[in-house]
Amino acid sequence: MEYQPVIGLEVHVQLNTSTKIFCGCSTEFGSQPNSQVCPVCLGLPGCLPVLNKKAFAYAVKVAMALNCRIAEYTKFDRKNYFYPDLPKNYQISQYDLPLGEDGFLNIRQNGNIKRIGIRRVHLEEDAGKLIHVSDSSLVDFNRTGIPLLEIVSCPDINSPQEAYDYLISLKQIIRYLGVSSCDMEKGILRCDANISVKRQGDSELGTKTELKNMNSFRGVREALDFEIRRQVKLLENKQRVIQETRLWDAQKHMTYSMRTKEEAQDYRYFPEPDLPPFIIDAEMQREIKKSLPELPQAKELRFIQDYQLSEYYAHLLTSDREIADFFEYCVKLYPQAKVLANWMCGSLLAELNSRNLALGELNLSPENFVDLIRLAQEGKVSNVVAKGVLRDMIDTGQTAGEIIQKKNISQISDPDALKEIIDIVIKENEKSVRDYLGGRENAIMFLVGQVMRKSKSKANPKAVLEILRSRLNK
Ligand SMILES: [Zn+2]
Numbered sequence: 001m002e003y004q005p006v007i008g009l010e011v012h013v014q015l016n017t018s019t020k021i022f023c024g025c026s027t028e029f030g031s032q033p034n035s036q037v038c039p040v041c042l043g044l045p046g047c048l049p050v051l052n053k054k055a056f057a058y059a060v061k062v063a064m065a066l067n068c069r070i071a072e073y074t075k076f077d078r079k080n081y082f083y084p085d086l087p088k089n090y091q092i093s094q095y096d097l098p099l100g101e102d103g104f105l106n107i108r109q110n111g112n113i114k115r116i117g118i119r120r121v122h123l124e125e126d127a128g129k130l131i132h133v134s135d136s137s138l139v140d141f142n143r144t145g146i147p148l149l150e151i152v153s154c155p156d157i158n159s160p161q162e163a164y165d166y167l168i169s170l171k172q173i174i175r176y177l178g179v180s181s182c183d184m185e186k187g188i189l190r191c192d193a194n195i196s197v198k199r200q201g202d203s204e205l206g207t208k209t210e211l212k213n214m215n216s217f218r219g220v221r222e223a224l225d226f227e228i229r230r231q232v233k234l235l236e237n238k239q240r241v242i243q244e245t246r247l248w249d250a251q252k253h254m255t256y257s258m259r260t261k262e263e264a265q266d267y268r269y270f271p272e273p274d275l276p277p278f279i280i281d282a283e284m285q286r287e288i289k290k291s292l293p294e295l296p297q298a299k300e301l302r303f304i305q306d307y308q309l310s311e312y313y314a315h316l317l318t319s320d321r322e323i324a325d326f327f328e329y330c331v332k333l334y335p336q337a338k339v340l341a342n343w344m345c346g347s348l349l350a351e352l353n354s355r356n357l358a359l360g361e362l363n364l365s366p367e368n369f370v371d372l373i374r375l376a377q378e379g380k381v382s383n384v385v386a387k388g389v390l391r392d393m394i395d396t397g398q399t400a401g402e403i404i405q406k407k408n409i410s411q412i413s414d415p416d417a418l419k420e421i422i423d424i425v426i427k428e429n430e431k432s433v434r435d436y437l438g439g440r441e442n443a444i445m446f447l448v449g450q451v452m453r454k455s456k457s458k459a460n461p462k463a464v465l466e467i468l469r470s471r472l473n474k
Contacts, residue, residue, distance in 0.1 A: 002199065002200055003197045003198065003199060003200065003228070003232050003235070004158060004197065004198055004199075004200050005157075005158055005159060005160075005195060005196075005197050005224070005228045006155045006157075006158065006195070006196050006197070006198060006205055006206070006208075007155065007157035007158065007159075007160075007162070007163050007193060007194065007195045007224060008119075008152070008153050008154060008155040008156075008157065008193070008194045008195075009152075009153045009157065009163060009166060009167070009191055009192070009193050009194075009220075010150065010151075010152050010153075010191070010192045010193070010194070011150070011151045011152075011153075011167070011170060011189060011190070011191050012148050012149070012150050012151075012189070012190045012191075013062075013148065013149045013151065013174060013180045013182060013188065013189050014126065014146055014147070014148055014180060014187075014188045014189075015055050015058045015059070015146075015147040015148070015149055015179050015180055016179060016180050016181065017052055017054050017055045017058065017147055019052060020041055020052065020125075020144075020145035020146055020147065021049075021051070021052045021055050021092075021123070021124075021125050021145055021146065021147035021148075022040055022041070022049030022050060022051060022052065022092065022125060022145055022275075023038050023040035023041050023049065023050070023145060024038070025037060025038050025040075025041055025145065027146050027147075031142060033131075033138070033140035033142060034140055034141050034142060035142065036142045037141045037142065037144070040145070041087075041125075041141065041144045041145035042087050042141060042144070043087040043088030043089075048274050049092065049272075049274055049275055051076075051275060051278070052147060055123065055147035056099075056123065056278070057288055058147070058149075058177075058179040059099055059100075059121065059122075059123045059147075059149050060099060060100070060280060060284075060285075060288050061177050061179060061288055061291070061292060062100075062121060062149055062151070062173075062174060062177060062179060063099055063100025063103065063121040064100075064285075064288060064289060064292060065173050065174075065176075065177055065292060065295055066100070066103040066104070066105055066118045066121060066151070066170075066173065067103040067104050067105075067118070068100030068101055068102060068103030068118060068120075068121055069100065069101050069102050069103070070099065070100055070280055070285055071097055071098065071099050071100065071101070071280060072279060072280055072281065073097065073277055073278075073279055073280075074094065074097050074098065074099045074277065074278050074280065075094070075097050075271055075272070075275070075277040075278065076092050076093065076094055076123075076271075076272040076275045077092075077093055077094060077095035077096070077269045077270060077271055077272055078090040078091070078092060078093075078268075078269065078270055078271075078272050079091045079092075079093045079095070079124075079267045079269055080267050080268045080269075081267055083127065084130060084137070084139055085127045085128035085129060085130050085139055085141075085144070086127045086128070086144075087128070087141060087144060091124060091125060091127065092124060092125050092272050092275070093122065093123075093124035093125075093150075093269075094122035094123060094124065095269040096269075097277075098120040098121060098122035099121060099122055099123060099278075099280065100118075100120065100121035100122070101119070101120050101121075102117070102118070102119070103117070103118035103121065104116060104117050104118055105118060105153075105166065105169055105170060105173070106169070106297060107162060107165040107166055107169050108165065109162065109165070114156075114162070115156070116153055116154065116156045116157060116162075116166050117153065117154030117156050118151060118152070118153055118154070119152045119153065119154050120150075120151075120152050121149065121150070121151050121152075122149070122150050123147065123148070123149060123150075124148050124150060125144070125145045125146070125147065125148065126143050126144065126145065126146040126147075126148045127143070127144060128140055128141040128142070128143055128144040129142075129143050149180075151170065153166065155194065155205075160220075160221040160222075160224035160225045160228070161221065163193065163220055163221060163224055164217055164218070164220065164221040167191065167217045167220060168217065169296075170182075171189065171217075172296045172319060172320070173295055173296060175320065175321060176293055176295055176296055176321045177292070177293065178293075178321075184215060184216055184217060185215060185216060187215070191214060191220055192210060192211060192212050193210070193211040193214075193220060193223070193224060194208045194209075194210050194211075195208055195209060195211060195224060195227050195228070195231070196208035196209070196231070196241070197228055197231045197232055197235065197241075206231070206235070206241060207240065207241040207242070207243050208241075208243065209227060209231070209241065209242075209243065209244055209245070209246050209255075210244070210245045210246070211223050211224070211227060211245075211246055211247075211248055211255060212245060212246070212247055212248070212258070213247040213248045213249075214248045214250075215250070216250075219248060219250055222248075222250075222253065223248035223255055226248075226253065226254055226255055227246070227255050230255065242257075244257050244258070244259065245257075245258045245259050246258060293321070296318050296319070296321075299318040299324055300314045300315055300318040301314075303317060303318060303324075303327075306337075307331065307337035307338070307341070308337070308338065309337060309338065309341050312345075313341040313342075313345050316345045316349065317341060317344060317345065320358075320359070322358060322359045322360055323344070323349075323359055326344075326359055326366055326369075327340060327341070327344055329366045330344075330366045330369060330370050333366060333367065333370045334370045334373060334374060336377070339373060339377060340370075340373065343369075343373050347387050347390050348369070348390070351390065351391065351394055355394075362394050363393070363394055363395075363396070363397040364393060364394055368393060368399050368400065369390075369393075371399060371400050371401065372386060372389055372390060372393065372400035373386075375400055375401070375404065379411055379413055379460055380404070380410055380411055381400075381404055381409065381410060381411050382411045382457055382458065382459070382460065382461070384457045385409050385411065385457050385458060386400075388409075389403050389404060389409070392407075409456075409458055410458070411458055411459070411460050412455055412458050412459050412460060413460040413463050415463065415467060418451070418459060418460075418463055418464055418467055419467060419471075421451050421454050421455055421459065422451055422464065422467055422468055422471060424454065425447055425450045425451050425454060426447070426468075426471070426472075428450075429446070429447060429450060432446050432447055433447070433472065436472055437472065444465070444468060444469065444472070447468055448461060448464050448465050448468060451464045451468070452464070
């Protein structure tokens with residue numbers, strides 16, 4: 001590619017505290033509009049904000065997990081602008097002294113690790129929500145004052161796929177910390193992108209545009225992809241890229257201009273006079289550091305070492321903390337890590353994906369899951385049948401034993417019972433028998449297949465092959 005994209009992402013994440021960032025109002029989602037408001041979050045005169053300690057600790061946690069330098073001294077600032085969803089006409093944010101700076105996050109690119117710089121992590125309050133109806137607009141202030149974390153990457157991202165991988169990795173880390181669900185479809189995580197293109201080898205950056213309105217990780221990747229092609233085409237035609245904000249239209253698969261932005265907007269930031277500066281001293285830093293869980297990439301390495309798993313399996317199993325914990329719990333019950341990994345990465349994750357559910361939402365305890373695997377490993381039930389049993393277990397909440405008994409689907413390994421079916425198959429497939437005896441070794445697999453079909457997958461295929469072979473060779 002002759003042109004190199006230069007991309008920086010700005011991510012906003014709602015923190016899942018039970019109360020707002022500067023008042024005691026509930027943050028519960030889906031309540032009656034304007035039922036979770038008070039003088040503070042409505043910006044009425046004469047009331048003072050008080051910082052939510054938990055939101056602050058959550059923010060520091062994320063900054064630490066992203067390898068940021070934690071500010072010993074940090075403060076809040078007013079970002080002044082007028083908008084109907086912002087009752088104070090300013091947003092309390094952080095300007096020149098954010099709580100975290102100069103971190104990084106690693107993504108994997110074709111087997112290599114690429115480090116993406118994190119420029120800053122800061123805390124701010126969310127605005128309200130406008131709802132446009134036919135001839136008027138309504139405003140709901142329930143969201144006003146919900147704690148938001150802003151995470152700004154350095155322009156180290158060079159392709160839409162890298163942007164996608166960065167978001168996946170960021171989401172995994174924040175979910176591991178338990179401070180947000182990072183659900184982009186629900187607006188818990190929002191992402192804007194700055195993008196420009198330059199000729200390969202040029203040191204000077206091109207003019208950038210800002211992309212907004214993407215509401216899925218895939219949407220971010222598609223919007224960037226479109227925007228790169230649009231900018232390259234302009235440059236190829238000797239036209240110039242205009243610095244502007246563009247919105248992504250997911251239906252039409254294109255970006256369109258929202259407003260031109262010749263100069264950076266001047267928000268007239270100044271220190272928030274109603275909040276004191278905050279000190280994050282060494283002791284507080286130590287305390288928060290101690291509370292950090294093992295993070296996905298460290299866990300992945302440990303899984304490879306401790307359980308001798310492939311990189312692929314270790315990566316899948318640690319993609320979500322719940323899945324990783326489930327796996328480790330199962331290993332304690334049944335110390336055959338590779339067998340478990342195989343089952344989890346294959347059948348179990350497939351069930352989760354097809355149902356679009358999280359592991360915790362499934363009707364499946366590790367004990368029951370391990371029981372099923374044990375039965376399959378011991379040959380009590382064939383692997384094919386066991387997959388169906390797993391599906392039934394999830395649907396009904398019953399144990400593997402109950403389902404196998406009720407459906408009468410134990411694996412048949414008893415030679416006498418198998419011989420009966422095998423004799424019928426031999427009689428019905430004279431041509432394949434002749435082929436096999438004539439030297440076509442493969443023909444026997446066809447016969448095994450027929451036995452499996454006749455037994456509704458209950459026959460033990462290993463035993464079938466053995467008996468068939470000895471019978472035909474006679
Ligand atoms: Zn309030």
